[in-house]
Amino acid sequence: MTISKEIELRLGFVQEVDKLKQIMRRSHLFDGSRLENTAEHSWHIALMAIVFAPHACAGVNLERVLGMLLVHDLVEIDAGDTFAFDIEGMKSKVQREQVAADRIFGLLPSDTGNYLRGLFDEFESADSAEANFARALDRLAPLLANKNNQGGTWKAHQICEAQVRARMDPIRIGIPALWPFVEQVIGVAMSRGEIAP
Amino acid sequence: MTISKEIELRLGFVQEVDKLKQIMRRSHLFDGSRLENTAEHSWHIALMAIVFAPHACAGVNLERVLGMLLVHDLVEIDAGDTFAFDIEGMKSKVQREQVAADRIFGLLPSDTGNYLRGLFDEFESADSAEANFARALDRLAPLLANKNNQGGTWKAHQICEAQVRARMDPIRIGIPALWPFVEQVIGVAMSRGEIAP
Numbered sequence: 001m002t003i004s005k006e007i008e009l010r011l012g013f014v015q016e017v018d019k020l021k022q023i024m025r026r027s028h029l030f031d032g033s034r035l036e037n038t039a040e041h042s043w044h045i046a047l048m049a050i051v052f053a054p055h056a057c058a059g060v061n062l063e064r065v066l067g068m069l070l071v072h073d074l075v076e077i078d079a080g081d082t083f084a085f086d087i088e089g090m091k092s093k094v095q096r097e098q099v100a101a102d103r104i105f106g107l108l109p110s111d112t113g114n115y116l117r118g119l120f121d122e123f124e125s126a127d128s129a130e131a132n133f134a135r136a137l138d139r140l141a142p143l144l145a146n147k148n149n150q151g152g153t154w155k156a157h158q159i160c161e162a163q164v165r166a167r168m169d170p171i172r173i174g175i176p177a178l179w180p181f182v183e184q185v186i187g188v189a190m191s192r193g194e195i196a197p
Numbered sequence: 198m199t200i201s202k203e204i205e206l207r208l209g210f211v212q213e214v215d216k217l218k219q220i221m222r223r224s225h226l227f228d229g230s231r232l233e234n235t236a237e238h239s240w241h242i243a244l245m246a247i248v249f250a251p252h253a254c255a256g257v258n259l260e261r262v263l264g265m266l267l268v269h270d271l272v273e274i275d276a277g278d279t280f281a282f283d284i285e286g287m288k289s290k291v292q293r294e295q296v297a298a299d300r301i302f303g304l305l306p307s308d309t310g311n312y313l314r315g316l317f318d319e320f321e322s323a324d325s326a327e328a329n330f331a332r333a334l335d336r337l338a339p340l341l342a343n344k345n346n347q348g349g350t351w352k353a354h355q356i357c358e359a360q361v362r363a364r365m366d367p368i369r370i371g372i373p374a375l376w377p378f379v380e381q382v383i384g385v386a387m388s389r390g391e392i393a394p
Contacts, residue, residue, distance in 0.1 A: 002377065003377050003378050003381065004374075007252075007374060007375065007378060010248050010249060011341075011378065013248060014241075014244075014245055014248060014337075014341065015227060015341065015345070017241070017244060018226060018227040018228075018241065018341075019228075020237075020240075021226055021233065021237045021241075022226070022228075022230070029215060029218055029219070030212060030215040031215075031216075031219075033219070036218065037237065039236075039237040039240045039241065040217075040218045040234065040236040040237045040240065042240045043217075043236045043237065043239050043240035043243070043267065044211075044214070044215065044218075044236065046240070046243060046263070046267055047211075047214060047267045047268065048211055050264055050267065050309065050312075050313065051207050051210060051211060051305065051309055052207060053309075054308065054309065055204075062260050063259050063260040063263065066243070066260065066263045066264075066267075067247055067263075070240065070243055070244045070247065070263075071244065108248065111251065112247065112248055112250075112251065115247075116247065140211075144208075144211065144212065144215075148212070177201075177204060178204065180199060180200050181200050181204060181208065184200065
């Protein structure tokens with residue numbers, strides 16, 4: 001039996017995305033032992049989607065949310081991880097990531113490639129209930145990492161309250177039930193000087 | 198506003214499972230640079246589920262498959278990774294992992310905890326089309342790792358052809374379209390002496 005071209009393309013994509021395991025984020029694991037990579041981050045927030053699904057807007061399609069979270073950072077294979085508070089890097093982020101998305105999702109047969117590219121674009125443009133829920137989880141992860149690391153990236157980069165609140169706002173929008181927790185974490189971090197006034 | 202007990206339990210689970218990022222497998226990344234951890238492995242095969250969904254049995258529920266793959270190895274937080282070809286370790290694996298599942302899924306409110314425990318048990322007992330599809334992907338991952346690492350764990354542990362074929366059989370069952378590729382990989386690895394006759 002021969003291996004079809006279409007199967008080869010899917011296998012090629014699976015092989016390519018292994019590289020996401022080597023893209024390092026700015027956040028540390030919760031025990032502070034090392035930096036987190038983007039593949040394990042993507043796993044963590046996909047699992048969070050199931051855990052917080054009872055608090056998603058009614059009618060949110062969890063299968064689409066999971067797909068979104070599994071691919072939302074694949075572009076970092078080419079574009080790298082852009083630190084959320086890096087003003088210069090954030091300016092060019094969209095353009096760099098669109099080029100990366102063209103290449104990476106373009107490795108797949110068009111049915112699956114178009115589906116996943118659509119989920120990626122939807123996440124980026126935050127224009128659906130699924131995207132809003134997914135984006136909330138993507139912000140919850142670094143909040144938890146910083147909470148567990150004495151302020152983590154907030155403290156290391158002297159991020160102020162207004163910046164943190166703006167960055168966490170997708171949680172208020174996507175999972176309102178988590179907002180009291182976010183307020184609590186920000187309040188404690190401020191009282192400890194981990195977030196600048 | 199106060200934080201409900203139910204939200205606290207969900208956050209506690211999310212915090213606990215961060216530990217999966219520190220459970221190391223026997224397989225290396227495809228470029229051989231380091232061992233793979235179980236969290237990033239879980240991400241990889243969940244994404245593979247979307248990529249190979251067109252080759253799943255008709256009617257397979259992808260949302261359930263994704264949930265299964267995201268939690269199938271959580272028990273390793275307590276029970277550790279048991280090497281597939283470790284005969285002694287495999288004997289006690291089921292019992293050790295059931296105790297771990299009781300504790301870890303028991304951290305969650307019962308709605309989500311029971312749902313995820315059900316998916317874990319279903320994966321383990323391989324008694325649904327979803328479980329068969331998910332198990333195929335869980336076997337495809339180390340096949341690809343070994344293919345990319347000059348035989349990897351097969352060569353390192355002098356695994357023979359019959360053992361590899363038995364280990365890979367879930368791929369034949371769950372994703373028959375991939376079997377010609379598996380045959381090809383096994384054939385090449387044997388011709389290079391990476392799998393023992």
